[in-house]
Amino acid sequence: MDFITIQWICQKKENQEILVYGGEENLEESILKTIRSMIGPNADCEEYDVDLITAINSAFFTLHQLGVGPIDTFQISGIDEKWIDFFDVNDKNFQMVKTYVYLSARLDVDPPTTQSILSSMERRKQECEWRLNFKAEGGDSYGL
Numbered sequence: 001m002d003f004i005t006i007q008w009i010c011q012k013k014e015n016q017e018i019l020v021y022g023g024e025e026n027l028e029e030s031i032l033k034t035i036r037s038m039i040g041p042n043a044d045c046e047e048y049d050v051d052l053i054t055a056i057n058s059a060f061f062t063l064h065q066l067g068v069g070p071i072d073t074f075q076i077s078g079i080d081e082k083w084i085d086f087f088d089v090n091d092k093n094f095q096m097v098k099t100y101v102y103l104s105a106r107l108d109v110d111p112p113t114t115q116s117i118l119s120s121m122e123r124r125k126q127e128c129e130w131r132l133n134f135k136a137e138g139g140d141s142y143g144l
Contacts, residue, residue: 026083027082027083027084027087027094028082028083028084029082029083030079030080030081030082031056031076031081031082031083031085031086031101032049032052032053032056032076032078032079032081033079034083034098034102035052035056035101035102035105036052038098038102038106039052039102039105039106039109039110040110048109049078051108051109052105052109053076053077053078054108055104055105055108055109056076056101056104056105057075057076058104058108059100059101059104059105060073060074060075060076060086060101061073062104062129063097063100063101063132066129066132066133066136067133067136067137068093068097068132068133068135068136069086069087069097070086074086083098093132093135096128096131096132097132099124099128100125100128100129100132103121103124103125103128104125106121107121107122107125
């Protein structure tokens with residue numbers, strides 16, 4: 001049984017609604033729950049938490065190396081860490097970082113089987129890395 005099948009079973013069993021994430025109001029949301037919801041249909045399914053936590057922490061380590069986020073390397077250990085723990089409230093990179101962490105986790109834990117989708121996600125992840133690094137190094141949206 002693959003990851004998506006397990007996620008569907010958890011969603012069906014729990015009879016939960018899919019949560020939609022986006023915007024600064026979600027800085028108080030659990031990082032793990034956000035990524036669970038973005039990858040599968042249920043933010044409360046814990047079947048793959050170990051894999052997801054490892055993938056999320058790898059993404060945060062890469063972000064740290066790119067100069068994004070807090071001075072100390074950031075990690076999650078479970079459901080208690082929130083986006084606000086990683087971000088300054090005024091940080092404008094919020095959505096790009098969420099996208100990057102999602103893409104990294106998705107590609108690690110549940111990569112698409114279609115080559116065109118896989119390539120598209122990999123290119124988007126690389127674009128996020130470049131833009132976040134550019135911004136961290138003092139660049140602006142005009143490339144000056």
